[in-house]
Amino acid sequence: MVDSSNAPAAGSSRRDSGHDSGNDTATEVASGTDESARVWRAGRLDPMPIRKLPEAPPAIHLLGPTVFLVALGVGMGESYMWPRLVLVFGPEIRWLFLVGVTLQAFVMLEMARYAMATGESIFTGAARVFKPIMWFFFVVAILVYIWPGHLSAGAAALEEITGIPWVVSACVGLVLVGIVFSLARVIYNLLENVLSVLIGTLVVGTAVVASLVGSWGDLASTLSGMFHFGYFPAEAMSGAWFPILVGSVAFAGPSGMQQMWYTLHLRDSGAGMGAHIPRVRGLRHAGEEEAMPSRGFMFDTGDPKEMTKWRGWRRWVTFDALLLFWGITMLVTVSFTVLAQAANRENPNVKALIEGGDRDAALGAMSDAFASVGGPVLGGVFFGFIALIGVNATLGLFDSFSRGQADMTYFFVPGARKFKMSHLYAGFLWGVIVFGILILLFGPAEGPSSVLDILAFLSTFAMGAYCVVLLLVNNRMLPKPIRPRWWANVIIGFGALFYLGMLFYSLIRFGVVVS
Numbered sequence: 001m002v003d004s005s006n007a008p009a010a011g012s013s014r015r016d017s018g019h020d021s022g023n024d025t026a027t028e029v030a031s032g033t034d035e036s037a038r039v040w041r042a043g044r045l046d047p048m049p050i051r052k053l054p055e056a057p058p059a060i061h062l063l064g065p066t067v068f069l070v071a072l073g074v075g076m077g078e079s080y081m082w083p084r085l086v087l088v089f090g091p092e093i094r095w096l097f098l099v100g101v102t103l104q105a106f107v108m109l110e111m112a113r114y115a116m117a118t119g120e121s122i123f124t125g126a127a128r129v130f131k132p133i134m135w136f137f138f139v140v141a142i143l144v145y146i147w148p149g150h151l152s153a154g155a156a157a158l159e160e161i162t163g164i165p166w167v168v169s170a171c172v173g174l175v176l177v178g179i180v181f182s183l184a185r186v187i188y189n190l191l192e193n194v195l196s197v198l199i200g201t202l203v204v205g206t207a208v209v210a211s212l213v214g215s216w217g218d219l220a221s222t223l224s225g226m227f228h229f230g231y232f233p234a235e236a237m238s239g240a241w242f243p244i245l246v247g248s249v250a251f252a253g254p255s256g257m258q259q260m261w262y263t264l265h266l267r268d269s270g271a272g273m274g275a276h277i278p279r280v281r282g283l284r285h286a287g288e289e290e291a292m293p294s295r296g297f298m299f300d301t302g303d304p305k306e307m308t309k310w311r312g313w314r315r316w317v318t319f320d321a322l323l324l325f326w327g328i329t330m331l332v333t334v335s336f337t338v339l340a341q342a343a344n345r346e347n348p349n350v351k352a353l354i355e356g357g358d359r360d361a362a363l364g365a366m367s368d369a370f371a372s373v374g375g376p377v378l379g380g381v382f383f384g385f386i387a388l389i390g391v392n393a394t395l396g397l398f399d400s401f402s403r404g405q406a407d408m409t410y411f412f413v414p415g416a417r418k419f420k421m422s423h424l425y426a427g428f429l430w431g432v433i434v435f436g437i438l439i440l441l442f443g444p445a446e447g448p449s450s451v452l453d454i455l456a457f458l459s460t461f462a463m464g465a466y467c468v469v470l471l472l473v474n475n476r477m478l479p480k481p482i483r484p485r486w487w488a489n490v491i492i493g494f495g496a497l498f499y500l501g502m503l504f505y506s507l508i509r510f511g512v513v514v515s
Contacts, residue, residue, distance in 0.1 A: 040298035042477040043128030048118060053299035054275045056312030059319045064192075065265040066320040069108065070328050071195045071396040072254040081248045082333055083340035084362040087351055088241075089233055091225030091337060096245065098226040100252030101333075103498065105326045106491045107259050110470045110484060112317040115263035116272025117310075117482055120296035122263045122466070123408050125473035131412070133469060137257060138408050140458050144256055145401045148174065148436035154390015157383040160367075171437050173391070177398055178433045182426060184282035188268035191399055198392050203328055206335040206385060213369050214338035222337045239510035246460065246502045253329050256459035260466055261400035264407060272313050273297045278421070280403060286422035292410065294417075301481040310482060336366075339382075343369040402429040464500035467492050 039047035085093050114125050127134040151173055155166035162169075184190040236245055254262075267274035276297050278290040300306045343365035344350060353361035363386065370382040406424035409416045416424065470492050474484050484492075 040479065045124070045128050046295040048296050048298040050300055051273065051276055051297040053273060053306050053309045053313070054270070056309055056316050059312070059315040061316070061319070064316075064320050064324065065262065065269040065271065066108075066324045067192055067195045067199060068265045068396050068400065069254050069258065069262050069325055070199050071392040072258040072400065081244070081251055083336050083343075083366060084354060085245070085248055086225075086337050086340045087344055087362055087365070088354055089236060091221045091341065092228035092231040093233075093236070093245075094222070094225040094333075094337060095228050095231060096249050097252045097333060099498075100249040101326060101329055103491070103495050104253040104259065105321045106488065107467065107470070107495060108262060108321045108325060109317060110474060110488060110492055111259050111263050112266055112271070112321075113314075113482070113484060114470075114473050114478065115266040115274065116313050116317065117478055118296035118298060119267055119273035119275075119277045120263075121267065121404070121407050122260050122469065122473065123404065124296065124411060125477055126469050127412060128477050129469070129472045134408060134412065136465070137260065137462065138405065140462050141257055141401060141404055144459050144462075145397060146432050146435050148394075148440060150390050150393035150397060151436070152390075152440070154387045154394065157386035157390065160383040161380045161387070167440050170440050173394065174433045174436050174440075177394060178430055181399065181402075181429055182283040185285045185288075186268075186279050187282055187399060187425075188265065188279055190282075191395060192269075195392060195395060198388060198395075199328065202385060202388050202392070203332055205381075206332055206339075209370060209381065209385075210335035210338040213342040213372065215342075218338045218341040219334075221341065222334055225337075242510060243506045246506050249502065250460040250463055250499060252333075253325070256462050257404065257466070258396075258400060259463075261404050264400070264403045266317075268403075271317070272310075273299060280406070280425050281422045283422060283426040286420050286426070289420050289422050292417075292421050294411070298479070301479040307481065339366045339369055342366075342372075345369075346372050398429060398432060401432060402426075460499055460503050464496050464498075464503065467496035467499065471496070 038050045040050065041047040082094065082097055111122055114120070114122055118125070123134050123137060126137065148170060151170050152166065155170035155173065158164065158169050159166040180190070181187055235241060266272070267277050268279045273296060276293070278292055281289050299310070301310075340362065343362070346368045347361075347365040350361050350365040363382075367380075367382040402425045405428045406421055409424050409428075410419075410421050471489060475489065
C-alpha cells in the first residue's frame, strides 16, 4: 500500500475503502463483510481494490500533464510537414490537419478515462484484455523511438546558428538529458516545469514573428483553409504525395504511441486514482521511491459523491484537451502556416523546389521570410525555433519511452520487480542514449532509409491500433457508469478506420507507406 502523503499535487488522496456499484455484468465485484477486501475484477490480471477518488482540482488551470503531449505534438509535423503541404497545395489543405488534431483531442480524453479511473497505464489495460496486445506496443516502441531523429533535426538547426557541428551538439545533448533526468528528485515535476517554459517560449515567439512577417490576408486564408472540407487536389492522390499526406495527418499532434504514454504522465501527476500510485524518481533518488502496487485501484461508481468527483476530473481533463492541447497545437501551426505563405512570397520558386525533391526548401524559405523583416539575425531565430522544437520533443520522447518500457517491464517481465521502477526507467533511458550516440557517431542519424519506411508504417499503424485498444479497454474493463458514451465510441472507431484505412490504401494503391 502507498501512503497518501506521497500523492502528487493534482489532488489529495485517502486510502479509505469505497463501495462498488455491483451493477455491471462484464466483470465481477467481490463483496463481503470486510469492506477493505472489496475489489473490481477486470480481465485476468489482479483485481483492483476499491479506494476513494481524490477531489478534482479546478477545471481551469495553466499547467498539467498535457504539456507533455504539446511538447511531443508540436514537432516537425506542425513546423515542417504541414507548411510544406501549404506551399504545394495552398492553405485549403489544412482541413485535414483540423480533422487530425481534433481526432487526437478525443483520443486524449479516452486515454485519460482509463488512466484516471484506475491509476493504471493503457498498457496495463491492454494486458487486461489480451497480453500480446501490450507486447506489440512494447516492441513497436523499441523499433520506432530509439532513433535520435528529433534531436538530430534540432541540432542541425542549431548548427545554422552557431556553426557547431550537429553531431557534437546532438551527442552532448543526449548526455545532458540523461544526467538531468538521473539527478531529478521527481522526474515528472522537473519535466512539467521545463517543458512549460519551452512551450511558452515557442508559442509566444512564433506568434510574434508570424505577426511581423505575415499579413492579415495570410491569417484569413490560414483560418478559412481549415474549413475547406473535401478539398483534395488531383496531385495529392499521386504516389509522391498521398503517403506524405497520410503521414502528415498522423503527425497532426502527437504521433505513434505518444498518446499512450500520456496515461503514464497522468498517473504521475496524481490525476484521479493515479494519486494512489508512487511517482517515478530520478536514479539518484531511487531509494526514496515507495513500494509500487501490483495493480491499480477503482473507485465506487455507485456512490453519488464519488461520481461527482469523477465528473470534476472529466471537466479538468476536458479543459486540458480542448484549450491546452487543441488550442496550443492549433495556434503554433497557424503561426507556421502564416510563415509558409509569407515564405512563398519571398521565394516564388519554393513550390517548384519542393516538387523537385528538395525536402529542405520549405525550411530555408521560411527562414528567408523571417530575415525579410529583421535581417539575418531574425532569419537565424527561425532555426532557433526548430532547435527548440527538437529539444522539446527529445525531452518528452526520452522520458515517455523510458517510462512506458519500464512500466511494462516492471509489471509483466518475470523477476523485474526485484528492481525499483526508477531503476528500470534509468536503464531504458541510458540504453536509448547510448544507442543514439552510437548511431550519431557510426551510422546514419535516423537509421537506414530502408528501415525508416517500416518505422513510419509502424508509427501510424500503432495509432490505428490504439484506437481499437481504447474501444476494448474502456468498454470492457471499466464499470458501466464510467464507460464512454456511444458517440465517443463512434469517434474513436472512426479514428481506427481513418488511420488504418489511409495507411493500407497507400500501401496497396501506391506500394509505399508513410513518407
